[in-house]
Amino acid sequence: xERELSGKLALVTGGTKGIGKSIADRLLEAGATVIVTARxxxxxxNLKCHFIAADLTVASEANKLVSEINARYGTxxxxxxxxxxxxxxxxxxxxxxxxxxxxxxxxxxxxAVRLDRAILPQMVERKSGVIIHISSVTGAVPVYESxxxxxxxxxxxxxxxxxxxxxxxxxxxxxxxxSPGMVKTDTMEGYLQSLSDAxxxxxxxxxxxxxxxxxxxxxxxxxxxxxxxxxxxxxxxPRASYITGVNYIIDGGTNPSL
Amino acid sequence: MEIxxxGLSGKIALVTGGTKGIGKAIADKLASKGATVVVxxxxxxxxxxxxxxxxxxxxxxxxxxxxxxxxIEKYGTPxxxxxxxxxxxxxxxxxxxxxxxDWSRDIELNLLASIRLDKVIVPRMIEKNSGxxxxxxxxxxKIPLYQSNFSYxxxxxxxxxxxxxxxxxxxxxxxxxxxxSPGMVRTTAMExFLQSYAQSIGKTVTExxxxxxxxxxxxxxxxLAEPEEIAxxxxxxxxxxxxxxxxxxxxxxxxxxPAL
Numbered sequence: 059x060e061r062e063l064s065g066k067l068a069l070v071t072g073g074t075k076g077i078g079k080s081i082a083d084r085l086l087e088a089g090a091t092v093i094v095t096a097r098x099x100x101x102x103x104n105l106k107c108h109f110i111a112a113d114l115t116v117a118s119e120a121n122k123l124v125s126e127i128n129a130r131y132g133t134x135x136x137x138x139x140x141x142x143x144x145x146x147x148x149x150x151x152x153x154x155x156x157x158x159x160x161x162x163x164x165x166x167x168x169x170a171v172r173l174d175r176a177i178l179p180q181m182v183e184r185k186s187g188v189i190i191h192i193s194s195v196t197g198a199v200p201v202y203e204s205x206x207x208x209x210x211x212x213x214x215x216x217x218x219x220x221x222x223x224x225x226x227x228x229x230x231x232x233x234x235x236x237s238p239g240m241v242k243t244d245t246m247e248g249y250l251q252s253l254s255d256a257x258x259x260x261x262x263x264x265x266x267x268x269x270x271x272x273x274x275x276x277x278x279x280x281x282x283x284x285x286x287x288x289x290x291x292x293x294x295x296p297r298a299s300y301i302t303g304v305n306y307i308i309d310g311g312t313n314p315s316l
Numbered sequence: 317m318e319i320x321x322x323g324l325s326g327k328i329a330l331v332t333g334g335t336k337g338i339g340k341a342i343a344d345k346l347a348s349k350g351a352t353v354v355v356x357x358x359x360x361x362x363x364x365x366x367x368x369x370x371x372x373x374x375x376x377x378x379x380x381x382x383x384x385x386x387x388i389e390k391y392g393t394p395x396x397x398x399x400x401x402x403x404x405x406x407x408x409x410x411x412x413x414x415x416x417x418d419w420s421r422d423i424e425l426n427l428l429a430s431i432r433l434d435k436v437i438v439p440r441m442i443e444k445n446s447g448x449x450x451x452x453x454x455x456x457x458k459i460p461l462y463q464s465n466f467s468y469x470x471x472x473x474x475x476x477x478x479x480x481x482x483x484x485x486x487x488x489x490x491x492x493x494x495x496x497s498p499g500m501v502r503t504t505a506m507e508x509f510l511q512s513y514a515q516s517i518g519k520t521v522t523e524x525x526x527x528x529x530x531x532x533x534x535x536x537x538x539x540l541a542e543p544e545e546i547a548x549x550x551x552x553x554x555x556x557x558x559x560x561x562x563x564x565x566x567x568x569x570x571x572x573x574p575a576l
Contacts, residue, residue: 117416150485152439156377159431163423167470171419175412202481210427213477217460218470225410225462316576 062295064089069127069134071114071173072141073107074100076243077192080283081138082107084291090136093127114141115164120172133180136294139170140192142212143245148204148256159207166211167218174222178231185230188294191219192286193237195309201271204253212237216305223303232302234293239309240269242280276311322350323555329353329396330387332374332433335361337503338452339400341543343367345551346396354391356383374401374429384436393440393447396554399430400452402475403505404468408516411466419467426471431478438486445490448554451479452546453497455569459532464513472497476565483563492562494553499569500528502540536571 068085072078073094082092086106094104095112103109108131112123127134142165146158170191181187196205197212216235223233240246253264269275289308292298307313329346333339334355343365347353353367360369368391372383387394402425406418430451441447456465457472476495483493500506507521514524529535549568552558567573 151435151482154431156428156432159428163474168416168419172416178412197477200477200481200484202485206478206481206485209481210474210478214427214470214474217457217473221460221462221466221469222411224460225466 061089062297063136066090066135067127067132068092068136068138068294069177070094070107070138070140071169072096073138074104074109076245077238077241077283077286078138078140079104080287081140081290084284084287085136085138085294088291088295091131093131095123095141114169114173117172120169120176124173124176128180133184134177135181135186136188136190137173137177138190138192138290138294139173140190141169142166142192142194142215144205144208144211146205146207148253150203151206154207159210162207162211163214166208167214170215171218178226181231182226182229187231189219189222189231189233190290190293191215191233191235192290193219193235193305195237195239195272195307195312197237198305198307199272199313199315201268203271204268219305220303227302232298234298234301234303235305236286236289236293237305237307237309238281238286239272239275239307239312240280241283241286243283246280272309272312273314274312275309279310281308281310323557324396324551325350327351327395328391328393329398329554330394330437331355331367331398331400332429333357333401334367334398335365335369337505338498338501338543338546339398340365341547342398342400342550345544345547346398346554349551349555351396352391354387354394374433375424377432380432380436383433388440393444394437395441395444395447397434397437397441397447397449398452398550398554399433399450401429402426402452402454402472404465404509406465406467408464408513410462414467422467422471423474426468427474427478430475434482438482438491441491442486442489447491448558449479449482449491449493450550450553451475451493451495452550453479453495453565455497455499455532455567455572457497457565458567458573461528461531463517463531464528465509479565480563487562492553492558494558494562495565496546496549496553497565497567497569498541498546499532499535499567499572500525500540501543501546503543506540532572533574534572535569539570541568541570 074096196209200209219235334343335357372379456469460469
């Protein structure tokens with residue numbers, strides 16, 4: 059099991075910190091050659107991953123990135139679309155301007171669309187490949203006070219991933235979505251701090267409010283990035299060979315429904 | 317017991333894309349229940365319609381501001397808002413046929429147009445502490461079809477999520493927000509879509525229609541919906557009879573959706 063991704067080339071977007079970094083580490087452990095992208099070079103670099111700078115919210119960057127990877131490393135077997143997030147303000151629906159909606163859709167949907175589009179031809183030619191879209195539990199259980207536009211973009215991503223799986227599974231490519239609940243990362247901490255600053259409440263209070271707006275977390279804590287990476291590591295491996303078109307929510311029990 | 321057939325008497329309703337197809341059927345149905353109905357579209361209807369008409373292109377923010385201003389000046393804050401406008405002109409044939417522009421257009425028409433209109437109308441409803449908002453979505457928001465209208469389905473899922481978040485936010489202000497998801501409906505827009513799809517796959521319109529129905533898993537009622545059948549559900553949802561219903565997505569699909 060340890061080297062089950064031996065010989066595979068994996069690309070992880072937003073792979074220099076948080077969930078993306080954990081995923082990159084997990085795939086490395088499994089023997090893959092891992093390329094990570096982010097807009098800027100990380101300060102504490104994981105020297106076993108190859109880094110290529112790219113801003114995937116810019117339309118032309120996806121093709122450029124893929125060409126560079128193909129030239130330097132070969133064809134891509136595994137793509138983890140981990141990049142995503144939101145800088146939209148809290149304060150509910152009224153606080154969201156057009157640009158917030160557009161930014162969240164670009165970052166969480168369109169960037170993945172363009173990268174998948176750039177990579178699929180090589181996977182189709184080899185009749186094999188795995189694409190993971192990192193979504194969010196809010197795509198299934200949307201929240202409105204903050205993250206409203208993010209939740210909507212993730213819901214779009216979920217439909218998109220499902221459709222892609224239906225189209226490309228017959229061609230040997232598995233496509234799956236992973237939807238984390240709250241995960242303990244620097245980005246999450248920064249986000250909670252911004253909520254605290256905007257509302258005047260303490261970080262603990264905004265954290266509790268956010269957990270409550272999701273209906274509470276039965277496990278009573280956020281996930282560790284490595285816990286998300288474990289699921290992704292499994293899904294991209296040959297052990298998940300019959301799994302496609304799914305959206306696996308990994309949220310400490312948050313999602314209340316069947 | 318007297319049953320009133322004029323359940324929407326005294327209500328002002330705005331129906332977008334209300335000059336044909338599903339939108340017209342909704343406008344007609346609401347009017348038959350006693351509502352004063354204002355419809356919008358990019359151009360006036362071909363035949364005379366009995367509803368009030370305000371021209372507006374909802375992919376244009378200036379038009380939305382104008383529409384809201386005219387509507388409220390002439391009729392007051394609407395009690396009922398039907399976001400019916402939507403559709404796609406993106407090519408069939410799967411994911412790789414879609415350009416960035418196709419995606420942008422589908423995002424505009426199926427999501428952002430409704431968001432922008434809600435943004436000017438809903439605050440007025442909040443001031444009145446009452447209102448009913450409907451977002452017309454599609455079964456493709458729950459059962460996407462990659463081969464015929466890939467990006468349309470994606471944006472309908474987004475619309476569903478948006479509608480739900482809005483419902484949760486404004487429930488405390490006495491406003492109910494629901495989604496209606498039709499399956500295939502017999503309209504000229506559907507006819508146009510099927511013709512275009514049929515051409516792209518080299519089949520007849522009948523064959524194309526059957527293919528779509530099969531890829532949805534089959535339609536138990538084995539026919540398309542009539543626009544009026546969608547309008548019936550909308551009229552119910554905006555009425556007081558639906559007073560405890562909010563944040564839902566109701567499928568009107570002849571039984572198509574297979575899961576629980």
